[in-house]
Amino acid sequence: MASIVLFDGVCNLCAGIVQWVIPRDPAANIQFAALQSPSGAKICNRYGINASELISMVFVHESIAYQGSDAALMLVSTLSTPLRHLTVLRIVPRFVRDPIYRWVARNRYIWFGQKESCMLSLPEYSERFLSDR
Secondary structure, eight states: OOEEEEEOTTBHHHHHHHHHHGGGOTTOOEEEEETTSHHHHHHHHHTTOOGGGOOSOEEEETTEEEEHHHHHHHHHHTSSSGGGGGGGGGGSOHHHHHHHHHHHHHHHHHHHOBOSSOOOOOGGGGGGBOOOO
16 A cells, blocks of 8 residues: 655645655655545545644555654655655654644745645646545
């Protein structure tokens, strides 16, 4: 089963992260869906996550749904990049990591802006985005 990143489809920061992840996952092990999409809502529902209250991305890996700083660290651990070694930051307690993550998440629209609608994937990567059909 592929890993899945659920991201805020109208967030410029989130869209930028998705575009950054794609070339660092050359085996295409990671798929993507916007939290606002039917696919994203269905996956959140499967894991008991209320997508409308989320300020975090979700990373589903090996049938476990990670949120907050755990999601970000688990995501980079799966990539073919030296950043995968950032997983060592999991030794920092979550009560320290998550407030920083939430602070960035709460301010992401102010700092990075937002789109009026969900980002469209580049045609060459369309198979990486879960279909809502």
